[in-house]
Amino acid sequence: MTRFLTRRIGSTLLVLLLVATLVFVITRVIPGDPAAVLLGSAATPEDALRLRAQFGLDAPLWSQYLGWIGQLVRLDFGDSIFLGQSVLEALGSRAELTATLTLFATGLAVLIGVPLGILAAAQRKGIVAQLASALGIFGASVPSFWVGLVLIQYFSTKLGWFPVSGYGPPDADWPTRLHHLVLPAVALALPNSALILRFTRTSMLEVLGEDYIRTARAKGLGPFTVVVKHGFKNALIPVLTVIGLTLAIMIGGAIVTETVFGLPGVGNLIVSAVLRRDYPVIQGALVIVSALYVLINLAIDLLYLWVDPRVKA
Amino acid sequence: MIWRSLLSRPLIVAGLLILLLMALASLFAGSLAPFDPGKMALMQRIQAPGIAHYFGTDEFGRDVYSRLLFAGRLSLSVGVLVAIVSIFLGTVLGVCAGYFRKLDTPLSRLIDALMAFPDILLAIALMAAFGPSLSNVVIALGVVYTPRVARVVRAVTMVQRELPFVEASRSMGAGPLWIIRVHILPNLLPPLLVQGTFIFAYAILAESALSFLGVGVPPQNPTWGNMIATGQSYFQRADWMMLFPGAAIALTVLSLQLVGDALRDALDPKLRRSV
Numbered sequence: 001m002t003r004f005l006t007r008r009i010g011s012t013l014l015v016l017l018l019v020a021t022l023v024f025v026i027t028r029v030i031p032g033d034p035a036a037v038l039l040g041s042a043a044t045p046e047d048a049l050r051l052r053a054q055f056g057l058d059a060p061l062w063s064q065y066l067g068w069i070g071q072l073v074r075l076d077f078g079d080s081i082f083l084g085q086s087v088l089e090a091l092g093s094r095a096e097l098t099a100t101l102t103l104f105a106t107g108l109a110v111l112i113g114v115p116l117g118i119l120a121a122a123q124r125k126g127i128v129a130q131l132a133s134a135l136g137i138f139g140a141s142v143p144s145f146w147v148g149l150v151l152i153q154y155f156s157t158k159l160g161w162f163p164v165s166g167y168g169p170p171d172a173d174w175p176t177r178l179h180h181l182v183l184p185a186v187a188l189a190l191p192n193s194a195l196i197l198r199f200t201r202t203s204m205l206e207v208l209g210e211d212y213i214r215t216a217r218a219k220g221l222g223p224f225t226v227v228v229k230h231g232f233k234n235a236l237i238p239v240l241t242v243i244g245l246t247l248a249i250m251i252g253g254a255i256v257t258e259t260v261f262g263l264p265g266v267g268n269l270i271v272s273a274v275l276r277r278d279y280p281v282i283q284g285a286l287v288i289v290s291a292l293y294v295l296i297n298l299a300i301d302l303l304y305l306w307v308d309p310r311v312k313a
Numbered sequence: 314m315i316w317r318s319l320l321s322r323p324l325i326v327a328g329l330l331i332l333l334l335m336a337l338a339s340l341f342a343g344s345l346a347p348f349d350p351g352k353m354a355l356m357q358r359i360q361a362p363g364i365a366h367y368f369g370t371d372e373f374g375r376d377v378y379s380r381l382l383f384a385g386r387l388s389l390s391v392g393v394l395v396a397i398v399s400i401f402l403g404t405v406l407g408v409c410a411g412y413f414r415k416l417d418t419p420l421s422r423l424i425d426a427l428m429a430f431p432d433i434l435l436a437i438a439l440m441a442a443f444g445p446s447l448s449n450v451v452i453a454l455g456v457v458y459t460p461r462v463a464r465v466v467r468a469v470t471m472v473q474r475e476l477p478f479v480e481a482s483r484s485m486g487a488g489p490l491w492i493i494r495v496h497i498l499p500n501l502l503p504p505l506l507v508q509g510t511f512i513f514a515y516a517i518l519a520e521s522a523l524s525f526l527g528v529g530v531p532p533q534n535p536t537w538g539n540m541i542a543t544g545q546s547y548f549q550r551a552d553w554m555m556l557f558p559g560a561a562i563a564l565t566v567l568s569l570q571l572v573g574d575a576l577r578d579a580l581d582p583k584l585r586r587s588v
Contacts, residue, residue: 011422018426026442137574141514141567143521143538146559149545157549252431256522270434271526274441286438290429 004305012298016291017069023286024068027279028061077284082276087284091266097167098258098265101181101188102250108189109196109246114239116193117200121208122227132197139194144253148187148260155183165262184261188253192246199242203235210234236307244300248293328571335565339385348376350383350535362553369553371543381557384535388517388562391451391536392569395516396509398455403462403508404501408493410463411470421467427460432515433522440528447530454519458512465504473497503580510573514566521562537562 049058059067071078077087085093120132156164162183172180207213208231216230255267262268266285273281320326338345353373362369368377410420427435439453473479479496487495521538523529525545532539537558544555 011425014422015425015429018422019429022426026438137570138567141570142563143518143541143559145522145525146541146555146562149541149548149555150559153548153552248431252433255433255437256526259526270437274437274528277441282438282441286430286434289431289434293431294429
C-alpha cells in the first residue's frame with residue numbers, strides 16, 4: 001500500500017511539473033509577443049522593450065522557465081496587469097462562487113444521473129429505461145450555454161421565477177445567493193447528469209449480470225435490496241470515477257455558464273483575462289485549475305482504497 | 314456485417330439520415346439558400362419566421378435560414394477537420410507510447426498532463442495565444458482532443474504488439490515501422506472511427522462555446538456557434554435567432570453520438586467500457 005501511494009504521488013508530481021511546463025510553452029514560446037499585444041499597434045519599440053523588461057520577457061527562455069517554476073513552488077503567481085491585485089487574490093475572491101456553483105451542479109447531476117442510471121439498468125426493457133437512456137444522449141448533445149440562455153428566457157424573463165443574471169448584492173444572504181445559482185446549476189448539471197447516467201447504467205448492467213446477484217435473488221431478497229445493496233455498492237467504483245471527472249468537467253463548464261449568467265466567478269475572470277490578454281491571470285488560472293483536476297483524480301484513487309480493498313494489493 | 318447491424322436499429326438510421334441531410338444541405342448551401350447569407354436589408358430587420366423568411370431575419374435583416382445553411386458548412390468542416398487533426402496527432406503519440414517501451418512513461422505523463430486541463434479551458438488558452446480565426450480553432454481543438462485519441466491508440470497498440478503473429482513477424486526480421494504499418498495501423502481503424510465520430514460531435518459543441526465566448530470564429534464567417542452568440546443579445550425580441558442554430562447543433566451532435574455509440578457496439582463490443 002505504501003508503494004502504491006508513493007508511486008501514485010510521484011507520478012502526480014511529475015504530471016504537475018509537465019502541466020506547468022505546458023502552460024509556460026503555451027504562453028511564451030507560441031508566436032505573439034504579449035508585450036506587443038498589450039501595447040497595441042501605436043507603441044514605439046522603446047515602449048515594447050521597457051514592458052518586456054518589466055515582465056522579464058527579455059531574459060533567455062531557460063532562465064524565464066526556471067524563474068516560472070521557482071515562482072510556482074513558492075505559490076507566487078504574480079500580479080494581474082489590469083486588476084491591481086495579485087493573481088492569487090483575484091482567483092481567491094472569486095473562488096467561493098465557482099466552488100458553490102460547481103458543487104451545487106455536481107449534486108444535481110448526481111441526484112439526476114445515479115437513480116436514473118440504476119433504473120435504466122434494472123428495468124432494461126421498460127419505458128422509463130428507454131426514456132432515461134434517451135435523456136442520457138440528448139443531455140450530452142445540447143450546448144450548455146444555449147440551455148442556459150433558453151432557461152433565462154423562459155424561467156427568468158417570461159415567468160420571473162429566477163433572477164436574469166448576477167449574484168445579488170454583495171451583502172446578500174445564502175438563500176438569495178442559492179436562488180441566483182439555481183438556473184446556472186441546472187444548465188451546468190444537464191450534460192454532466194447525462195454522463196453520470198450513462199456510466200451508472202453501464203456499470204450496473206455489468207454487475208447485475210454477476211452470479212452473486214442471481215444468488216441474492218434466489219435467496220428471496222427484494223428487488224430493492226438486490227439492485228441497490230448488492231448491485232450498486234459493487235458498481236460504485238466507475239461511478240465514483242465519473243463523478244470526479246464531472247467535477248473537473250464542471251470547472252471548465254463553469255467558464256461558459258458564468259459568462260451566460262453574468263456571475264462574477266473564476267470562469268468569468270478567465271474569459272475577461274483572455275479577452276484583455278491579462279497573461280499572468282491566464283497562466284495562474286491554467287496552473288491552478290489543472291492542478292485541482294490532478295488532485296481530484298488523486299483523491300479518487302485514494303477513495304478506491306477505501307471502497308475496494310482489492311486495490312491495496 | 315457492420316452495415317446490417319447498424320441499419321437494423323431505427324434510431325441509428327434516423328441519425329445517419331439526419332447527418333446525410335446536414336451534409337447535403339451544407340454542400341449545396343449555395344443553391345438551397347433563398348437569400349444571400351450576407352445581404353443586409355435594413356427594412357426587414359428582426360422579422361419573425363414566416364413564408365418570406367422561413368426562420369425569420371436577424372438584426373441586419375439577413376435571412377436566418379440562409380445563414381444557417383452556410384454556417385453549417387463551417388461548423389461541420391470544423392468538426393471533421395478537428396477529428397482529422399486529433400486522430401493524426403493522437404495516433405503518432407499513441408503508437409510511439411504503446412510500441413516503444415522506453416517512450417511509454419514520458420509520453421504517457423505528457424498525455425496525462427494534457428488531459429489535466431479542462432477541454433474548454435485549454436482551448437481558450439490556446440485561442441488566446443493564437444488569436445481568433447477559423448484555422449486556429451481547428452488547431453486548438455485538434456490539440457485538445459489529441460490525448461483522448463492517444464490513450465485509446467496506446468492501449469490497442471500495447472495489446473497488438475504482444476500478439477503471436479506480430480511476434481512471429483518480428484522474429485522473421487521485420488522492423489518496427491513495417492510492423493506498425495502492416496499489423497498495428499489496420500487494427501487501429503475501428504477504434505479510430507469510433508473516436509473520430511465522437512470528436513466530430515464534441516468539436517461542434519466546443520466551437521460553438523468558443524465562438525460564444527468571443528474567442529472562436531469571428532462573426533464575419535457565420536457558424537452555428539457565433540449565430541447563437543449574436544442571437545443572445547436579441548433573444549427577448551427575436552428568440553428564433555438563437556433557437557434555430559441551437560437546434561441545428563443539438564440535432565447534429567445527437568445524431569453523431571447515436572451513430573458513434575452504434576459503431577462502437579458494432580465494431581468492438583469490448584470497447585464499450587473504455588469511453
